Amino acid sequence: MKKLLTGLQPSGELTLGSLIGGISGSIKNQDLFDSYIFVPDMHAITVEQDPKLLKERIRKNVALYIAAGLDPKKNTFYIQSENLYHANLSWILECTTYIGEASRMTQFKEKSRNKENVSVGLFTYPILMASDILLYDADVVPTGIDQKQHVELARNLAERFNKKYGDTFKMPEPLIPKIGAKIKDLQDPTKKMSKSSTNQKGIIYLLDDETIIRKKIMSAVTDSEGKVYYDETNKPGISNLLTIYSYFKNISIKEAEEYFKDYNYGNLKKEVADIVVENLTKIQNKYNEIINSQELDKILDEGKNKMNEYAKRKYEDIRKKVGLGR
Numbered sequence: 045m046k047k048l049l050t051g052l053q054p055s056g057e058l059t060l061g062s063l064i065g066g067i068s069g070s071i072k073n074q075d076l077f078d079s080y081i082f083v084p085d086m087h088a089i090t091v092e093q094d095p096k097l098l099k100e101r102i103r104k105n106v107a108l109y110i111a112a113g114l115d116p117k118k119n120t121f122y123i124q125s126e127n128l129y130h131a132n133l134s135w136i137l138e139c140t141t142y143i144g145e146a147s148r149m150t151q152f153k154e155k156s157r158n159k160e161n162v163s164v165g166l167f168t169y170p171i172l173m174a175s176d177i178l179l180y181d182a183d184v185v186p187t188g189i190d191q192k193q194h195v196e197l198a199r200n201l202a203e204r205f206n207k208k209y210g211d212t213f214k215m216p217e218p219l220i221p222k223i224g225a226k227i228k229d230l231q232d233p234t235k236k237m238s239k240s241s242t243n244q245k246g247i248i249y250l251l252d253d254e255t256i257i258r259k260k261i262m263s264a265v266t267d268s269e270g271k272v273y274y275d276e277t278n279k280p281g282i283s284n285l286l287t288i289y290s291y292f293k294n295i296s297i298k299e300a301e302e303y304f305k306d307y308n309y310g311n312l313k314k315e316v317a318d319i320v321v322e323n324l325t326k327i328q329n330k331y332n333e334i335i336n337s338q339e340l341d342k343i344l345d346e347g348k349n350k351m352n353e354y355a356k357r358k359y360e361d362i363r364k365k366v367g368l369g370r
């Protein structure tokens with residue numbers, strides 16, 4: 045089985061968009077690959093973080109991924125900062141990277157534009173990411189399109205290193221998910237539902253309680269036509285509700301359209317709210333079972349030990365090749 049590795053940023057509260065657009069893809073992949081999922085908490089501190097919140101989120105997000113259906117028997121879960129080899133290899137790779145190529149990374153340019161006090165860590169972020177990937181001989185790296193350039197950097201560094209020191213690193217392939225359903229903000233359905241958005245009313249968080257979920261869906265912005273059908277351009281609000289419903293029912297948009305064709309908007313919203321509540325309640329029950337459990341620590345400890353062992357072997361080989369130490 046090919047090895048899949050990905051890092052899920054603990055950068056905010058997970059939303060219905062993260063579930064439908066992100067986590068659901070990982071759930072499919074867990075049966076196709078030997079899967080490794082880690083929390084890149086060292087990447088998180090390249091920008092300002094509240095330490096208490098960061099720590100809470102690391103644990104919370106892993107618990108939510110598991111609650112949402114990522115099976116700890118099929119995925120190895122671990123936390124980046126619990127393995128010192130990531131930073132060690134990153135240094136060696138920094139010494140393999142040219143300033144020119146690091147300066148071409150578009151994410152850095154975007155994140156640093158018009159900002160004061162940008163950290164050096166934000167600049168070297170892609171090199172730490174290369175280290176996350178190359179340390180474990182990953183075959184495939186699923187990421188959003190915005191991260192593709194970073195996976196390409198990892199490939200270039202692997203090639204350069206292998207040429208100089210002999211065959212060491214595997215060439216990772218980026219796996220860019222096909223553009224699937226985009227879940228929209230309930231208050232502004234022309235915008236993506238995004239955890240960093242400011243209007244909380246438009247976002248459903250995976251841990252929102254039933255009353256709040258119902259309230260948010262019932263006050264979703266729609267249109268004045270009064271007829272239920274899918275038209276993303278002219279009826280983005282209704283189309284968004286149909287997308288959400290079809291995801292949870294595991295039916296096509298066409299089938300959802302057919303089912304709701306004689307509904308008014310109020311009744312449509314009510315059924316969408318029912319199915320969202322039903323599914324998120326299941327996730328929340330599982331989440332509550334594991335968030336403070338020893339089981340979660342056991343999963344993360346096992347991941348930590350397994351990955352440290354692998355990384356140690358890999359890193360010692362690299363260190364020797366580079367000529368470090370005695």
Ligand code: ATP
Binds near residue numbers: 059060
């Ligand atoms: P941010 O608000 O910081 O941009 P985000 O909410 O977009 O974050 P990410 O953590 O960047 O979430 O995304 C994780 C994964 O979930 C990505 O694959 C992304 O495409 C997907 N995703 C996030 N929000 C949505 C959404 N509303 N619809 C579809 N997919 C989404």
Ligand code: LTN
Binds near residue numbers: 052053172187
């Ligand atoms: N930069 C990625 C998170 C990330 C990652 C990785 C993904 C850090 N290290 C290694 C894949 C492989 C992001 O922002 N989504």
